[in-house]
Amino acid sequence: MSLNPRQYDVRELRRIADAPRDGADGAPRERSLRQPNRNRAEQAARSAAFTELLQRQRGLRLSGDGDRSDAGDRPYLTAIPASPEAEHEIGEWLGYLVDVGGHVRSRDALAYYAELGWVDDDAVAALRRRLEGFDAPRYDRPFTPADHRISLVSIVRIASCASES
Secondary structure, three states: OOOOHHHOOHHHHHHHHHOOOEOOOOOEOOOOOOOOOOOHHHHHHHHHHHHHHHHHHHHHHHHOOOOOOOOOOOOOEOOOOOOHHHHHHHHHHHHHHHHHHHHHHHHHHHHHHHHHOOEOHHHHHHHHHHHOOOOOOOOOOOOOHHHHHHHHHHHHHHHHHHHHO
16 A cells, blocks of 8 residues: 555644654654754855965965065055955955944944954054945844954955055
């Protein structure tokens, strides 16, 4: 006798699905504490970006530029580079910040990055002026540590635009 899925009683299936599942010893199973990663692509992208950051920092230290002996030291971004690549990176990064956290949180994040020594105060002032050009956020949520890692990678990318020219 075969079972026909069209003959299932949906209410009975829902009731069974909500019932606690017992293990072989009769004790209720524990739910896993870790939620499955629903967005592996995003995690892979963040991991790749962080790897890029490390490689860029290592490259700055190993290059040994005579005119810039403090390469890789803080602040990473002392001034806004005047290049199309830097403008593109700045636009992408600030757009991300505003889209995720809104204008107020983005300004606060820039101040936080200045406190950490990632960005110089003059660069923060220039970046704050550019924030107003972005539309209202889609999400408007507090920043997570992953968002700050993305910011660090973006800051190093922008700084590398200055060292490449």
